[in-house]
Amino acid sequence: MAAITPKYSINAESMKKSQIREILKLTQQPDIISFGGGLPAPETFPVEELRAASERVFVKHAARALQYGTTEGDKALREALLAYEASHGVNAAPENLLITSASQQALDMLPKLFLDPGDWVIAGRPTYLGAIQAIQAYRGKILGIPFGPENDGFDMAELERRYTAAKKQGAKVKYIYVIPDFQNPTGICWSIKKRKALLEFSYREELILVEDSPYREIRFMGESVPSIYQLDCEGAAQGNVINLKTFSKILAPGTRIGWMLARPDIIDKFITAKQSMDLCTSPFTQLWLAEYMAAGKLEEVVGRTRAIYQKKRGYMLEQLERYMPARDDISWTKPEGGLFLWLTLPSSLNADELLFKAIEKKVAYVSGSAFYFDDPEYNSMRINFSYSSLEQIGEGVKRLASVIKEALA
């Protein structure tokens, strides 16, 4: 009897594996210098304080931490997060908040709740791969909008042009997805002008606007810009902005805890979806973070993380300047925060193909093409500067430069 062939759904056939996740495996080989993953620096993890917080959970809340919890999240963490938001100028009520199993769960819930197959999402060209994958898994489509030449947000004229054209062809656009603070993959930070313009656009077109803010707190230079969620709250208060936050970049990704801010009726819909997805996020990890936050050291850790990344980013820019061929058609972004910069190569080069040579030379990155939903550009690389040591950054940039020089030769 021949083995049975599973009959998958149409959606399943359109799911794609992530290049990044495969590259993450490479980073486990000790001799590769990886600029690939989006990994925070392990030296930023406050191990001792997290250990002490975990200890307190066992002493104070063992039965609650080890039991099932409510879908919306544990009260202690919810309260701590509302206080944290308030201290950052965001006034939200309990019914505006949902704990998620890190932001990726929220990114999975969005297309699940909003997209019928063939529906559209407006997003950057390029944008975060995990969002693209989640949308693809529901057969959603992405209307990609390029960034303006000033690297301060979408090219708004292009947004209008592409949106109008798509609507004319009958496209059902359901939401906008942006990462205004130090975007993954480009490191771009949106100006207040562009944030306001996008918010106005979302009002006019009656679209949900998803603001993904994993790196917002990781600004190491320049001045903070209000979040789009704040701009809506303090302005027309249309309540169409959904803000995604996570501990992954401000504390530790291994916690797998994120949170979402939105209008109560929208939060309620997400709670219903989350029930059937995982019942609840781990009460243990939630209480662990609540205990950690109660100790009042989070801001200090974020400050230290900022300083570390600023140094690494500065050193990487220096090394790029030093080793990369000096040509007008090779350039890179100079982010004021976050974990990534974006390197653009001459259009004759293909970063997908270069990756094999880079790995031979024991350096890795993510090819820029991974961050396009369709019609990718191949002459770019996402470079992570948070994970590697200064020494590795120096050596890795040297290796990468030699790969590029050889390809140009």
Add this chain to the structure above:
Amino acid sequence: MAAITPKYSINAESMKKSQIREILKLTQQPDIISFGGGLPAPETFPVEELRAASERVFVKHAARALQYGTTEGDKALREALLAYEASHGVNAAPENLLITSASQQALDMLPKLFLDPGDWVIAGRPTYLGAIQAIQAYRGKILGIPFGPENDGFDMAELERRYTAAKKQGAKVKYIYVIPDFQNPTGICWSIKKRKALLEFSYREELILVEDSPYREIRFMGESVPSIYQLDCEGAAQGNVINLKTFSKILAPGTRIGWMLARPDIIDKFITAKQSMDLCTSPFTQLWLAEYMAAGKLEEVVGRTRAIYQKKRGYMLEQLERYMPARDDISWTKPEGGLFLWLTLPSSLNADELLFKAIEKKVAYVSGSAFYFDDPEYNSMRINFSYSSLEQIGEGVKRLASVIKEALA
């Protein structure tokens, strides 16, 4: 300007909130005796050993535990689980195993990977509410099969009859979902004869067979029956069985860790789906459980849990015997394991309506109707015996009996 109305997907409109989750909230009122939730007994949690294991994670693996991990799961826990399975007579290779964010995530992945809207799943009538909700969220349908009068599995003649009728009407059936060991909600354990018959049926009809086994280890009397996954491995090895396991009932639900066994190509498809759903399950909680398992005390804890539940189950049966009206049309199952029994009332009574009276009298259960995908029966209750103390069981049964007596009067 009026607030924007979100335009949800068709799938989102068919999502339903869980009565159980709402009832869980009631259990937080201290004066209610709740037989509602599926909560393990807190006294079974090995708090001190879990604390020590967590401590060891910080000492030995802090950076790995706090970082992102691979989607398939941490190596240490994967190895511990393969050894655990082997010690229970299940020989699986690493490529047969996927760590999930508890079983509910697997229950969400199943319809995501297998169902197009309108596709069918064969499942018990009644069956686990969380599985029903997950299927509904993708607009799947359930072909409900009643259990035979011997409470040893499906009524196989009914299975054939309903399946043939559904196929004749063009139904696309994609998988079978069963909980053969101490089913939620009825407590029924499938006989080996019925397990084999269902496996043969799945071979003949070339269907994926999902065996959900959260309670398998919680057998406190009678003899263990091979799992359907084992029967397939040791027999025709068609590889069409997917087995879902979890720490929720054998250790602590707050860990939110489960695992899945299946054929490598099926596991690979689930890894792709999981990538876009949560990137990875918390490496911290995974390493925590790996450390806990390495200490070799899990079997002891499960043994203690069995003894506690056997006592509670026995006491509940005694009290039901003592207080429930002695009538042929009031009966309950006498499960040999698990957390639940199923109480059937005269068909004139409606357990949905009785619930309000029960809550007035400070006792709660889940109305049986919640466990039907369609055309529910209203004269049954799911009664949990794991969570309450013996004293609460005694008092709660008394209260419940008085609610029923009053309704009959």
